[in-house]
Amino acid sequence: MILKFFEHIGQKTTDFFLSIYEAMQFTALCLIHMVQPKSYNPAMRMVLIKQIYFTAVGIIPLFIMMAFLFGSVIIGVVIALATQYNLQSQIGSIIVTFALNEFSPFFTALLISLRSGTAVNTEIAVMNVNKELNTLKEYKIDLIDYLFLPRILSGIVSVTSLSILFAIIMLGSGYIFTLFYMGMDLHTYQTLLANAVGVDNLLILLLKSVAFGFVTMLIPIYSGLKTANAYTAIPISVLNGMVKLFIAIFFIEVLSLVLQSL
Amino acid sequence: MLENIALIKEVHELLPTQEAQAHAIESLRLIDLEHIGPSRLNQCTSLEVFYVMVIRAMMAKEEVIFIVTPFFLIKKLARIEPVLEKLVLLNKEQKNIIILDNLTNQSHYKGDLCNIIK
Numbered sequence: 001m002i003l004k005f006f007e008h009i010g011q012k013t014t015d016f017f018l019s020i021y022e023a024m025q026f027t028a029l030c031l032i033h034m035v036q037p038k039s040y041n042p043a044m045r046m047v048l049i050k051q052i053y054f055t056a057v058g059i060i061p062l063f064i065m066m067a068f069l070f071g072s073v074i075i076g077v078v079i080a081l082a083t084q085y086n087l088q089s090q091i092g093s094i095i096v097t098f099a100l101n102e103f104s105p106f107f108t109a110l111l112i113s114l115r116s117g118t119a120v121n122t123e124i125a126v127m128n129v130n131k132e133l134n135t136l137k138e139y140k141i142d143l144i145d146y147l148f149l150p151r152i153l154s155g156i157v158s159v160t161s162l163s164i165l166f167a168i169i170m171l172g173s174g175y176i177f178t179l180f181y182m183g184m185d186l187h188t189y190q191t192l193l194a195n196a197v198g199v200d201n202l203l204i205l206l207l208k209s210v211a212f213g214f215v216t217m218l219i220p221i222y223s224g225l226k227t228a229n230a231y232t233a234i235p236i237s238v239l240n241g242m243v244k245l246f247i248a249i250f251f252i253e254v255l256s257l258v259l260q261s262l
Numbered sequence: 263m264l265e266n267i268a269l270i271k272e273v274h275e276l277l278p279t280q281e282a283q284a285h286a287i288e289s290l291r292l293i294d295l296e297h298i299g300p301s302r303l304n305q306c307t308s309l310e311v312f313y314v315m316v317i318r319a320m321m322a323k324e325e326v327i328f329i330v331t332p333f334f335l336i337k338k339l340a341r342i343e344p345v346l347e348k349l350v351l352l353n354k355e356q357k358n359i360i361i362l363d364n365l366t367n368q369s370h371y372k373g374d375l376c377n378i379i380k
Contacts, residue, residue, distance in 0.1 A: 041272060041273055041276055042272040042276060042277065042278050042279050042282070043268075043269050043273050043279070046272075046279050139269075139270060139318070139322055140274070140322075141270075146269075
């Protein structure tokens with residue numbers, strides 16, 4: 001009984017580390033392909049353009065609306081709290097840090113994960129179950145170059161560009177609230193932001209967006225690839241993929257906070 | 263279907279998309295199927311899908327093409343002769359086409375354009 005219990009723990013631990021190893025191997029493989037010029041064949045470029053269109057362009061109206069609604073409310077709360085605690089002198093850096101470093105990339109990553117991450121996970125899982133991936137392999141078409149790399153790159157491009165758009169909208173909303181709470185004019189607000197924004201803020205925004213974009217596509221792809229050979233396994237694959245993706249997004253967010261606090 | 267066929271030349275010969283699609287249209291035109299170019303898989307009949315698979319195989323570098331159980335791949339196929347004629351039209355590079363089928367379908371091939379080997 002006890003032996004079985006330890007065997008079970010041992011098996012689970014081995015499986016866990018093995019799956020981590022496989023995932024790391026897949027990530028490394030994708031990164032290697034990303035820097036190889038031969039990966040960028042005409043078919044791949046066409047898929048990449050389409051993916052960017054579906055991931056970043058198609059979502060713009062909804063995204064702007066969401067950014068305006070959520071961004072305004074959040075920045076409003078932050079400004080109201082800063083005013084309440086007499087932090088008016090720090091308002092520029094508070095807005096910049098909150099909008100650029102924290103909220104914009106995080107919210108964008110969540111939105112893209114929900115919209116495109118699920119779609120990519122399902123797409124790859126269906127292709128896997130239908131043996132379409134095997135057909136591509138039979139024709140010696142590299143799956144990483146043709147299927148995975150365009151999606152990963154589109155994730156990086158989309159999350160980064162939409163994060164910047166989100167930050168711009170959020171900073172714009174910030175003006176409305178500073179005007180309302182502090183009676184601040186536009187020129188003062190602009191100067192405040194210009195003095196508060198540093199290269200480090202922009203670097204954090206970019207690095208976080210790239211990291212979020214990368215995992216937003218990589219994890220659903222990997223999850224889709226690991227789908228068992230049955231249609232009933234597709235929802236399970238999407239479910240597992242999304243759970244792993246959200247854990248990864250929160251992990252990156254926490255990691256960035258820890259690194260920033262050092 | 264056009265993208266599906268063009269993919270082979272885009273990847274293996276690095277042809278630009280437009281050029282690869284022009285090759286695909288040309289092949290479809292040979293068998294009077296250029297109208298299925300913009301269609302998706304669910305909009306095509308099993309016969310049209312079969313021809314797309316054959317064209318794709320023709321575009322690959324391999325010299326031998328295996329077609330396994332065409333009577334299973336193509337629904338309600340009564341005669342293989344028209345299919346074989348179109349295969350001849352498509353086979354400009356004179357590749358070896360080998361059809362593998364069950365002995366129960368042997369009668370379908372008698373007197374046609376192929377050599378039967380048991």
